[in-house]
Amino acid sequence: MTTATDTTSIEASADATRADTGPDTTRVDTGPDATSTDTTRADTGPDADAARAASKPYLVPLTRERLRTVLDEALVHRNELTGALSQLTFSSPAAYEPARPDWAVGPFTVDPAFTFTLDGQWPDPDGLGWTSESLYNPSLIEHDGTLHLFYRASPRKESLGSRIGHATLALTPDGEPAPGATWVDDPANPVVRPTLDDELLGTEDPKVYRAEGRFWLFYNGVFPITEEARVAHPSPGHPVQAVGIDLLVAVSDDLVSWQKLGPIADHEQTRLWAKGAVIPRDEHGNAVRLGGNGSGSGSHNDGDYIMFVSEGFDGVLHVGRSDDLRHWTFEPVPYLDLSGVGGHLHEVAAAIVTGDGRLVLDVFHDVDGVFAASQALYDVGRPVDQLALTSGGSLSWGGLQQIGGRWTFAQGWDAPVGHRDLYFYRTDPHAPAPQTTP
Secondary structure: OOOOOOOOOOOHHHHHHHOOOOHOOOEEOOOOOOOOOOOEEOOOOOHHHHHHHHHOOOOOOHHHHHHHHHHHHOOOOOHHHOOOOHHHHOOOOOHHHHOOOOOOOOOOOOHHHOOOEOOOOOOOOOOOOOOOOOOEEEEEEEEEEEEEEEEEEEOOOOOOEEEEEEEEEEEOOOOEEEOOOOOOOOOOOOOOOOHHHOOEEEEEEEEEEOOOOEEEEEEEEEEEEEOOOOOOOOOOOOOOOOOEEEEEEHHHHOOOEEEEEEEEEHHHHHOEEEEEOOOOEEOOOOOOOEEEEOOOOOHHHEEEEEEEEEEHHHHHOOEEEOOOOOOOOEEEOOOOOOOOOOOEEEEEEEEOOOOOOOOEEEEEOOOOOOEEEHHHEEEEOOOOOOOOOEEOOOOOOOEEEEEOOEEEEEEEEEEEOOOEEEEEEEOOOOOOOOOOOO
């Protein structure tokens, strides 16, 4: 995972190279003729570029030379702590002991029928020789009988310089892989790659939702932090060093062609770091409105779209609210209390609307320095008032979906070195159904 203590040499060279004009320092093409499908935006053009530059003058401009530096540093990255993560440590039946409540989502076991393996390397639209060694933190959504997989591909496991890929698998009406069907990796990959200044260090951790008649892909844009930025936006509660993160969004009508809309939160609030874009999602992958008078079905009477943000914002938990998924307002809300399990919060991974009036947050934290997972229970009518807490969880940063009636997610932590695999984890089809009231 990208952390506020990650380092990069980009910051040190930014001031010296900001005015360079040679062929290696030209800005990466983001116009309609660019080769990546993620580059067409509603805010393109010289006026929009000038407005963005004026609002964030401290951002280091994205150039091919700097992208090459990011790749070179990523290729030598190693993180023994996060590199040792294993999914079933958090998600197996033992992780939910000693007493799993009936509202918990899980435990999970591996289903090898869904395993995704990336065999070849993508073409590199930037001509840098970019390659990937590791896949992880994917997001799933089923649409019209096809399972769509969006995943983070990195030069090294948990390194900077990531891009986002897309693959599809045909399903039977029962939610199993169709006879003879295999995963098809999108020939347009990478579907999202760095093209904006606040994506210079990578595009990470996709989260896909269906809402408002469209599909919404939220992701993290990683950028280098300069001293000018730290002075402009001090963050004593969540100190940032060389790396910052923005929450960004892209939209699509077909899950294939994506239009970038840019960041959704201002640095005046985020203090240069915001991770998550965790929006309550139902069993079909729909973003769900909560907190209104309805039952969480998604109508306007059911309140707002809610986003749980757990990293950044000067170290204070925040909740975002939106009426359209594009425009968000954020306010501090103490929605999570981990005192029942102890430890330090790292990140809220997913928000699961289970269809029985319940909302379950999947939480990544540590206990005495050891990584752990827990789940917190809420009512959909009171989505920030915690009701209960239990150990165990999915730690699915891309959210969960029911496929064939089973809660399902994917992760690549357990892939052997040199293998680009994503394994699928599913709940027991014979597990007792949850009760209908908290």
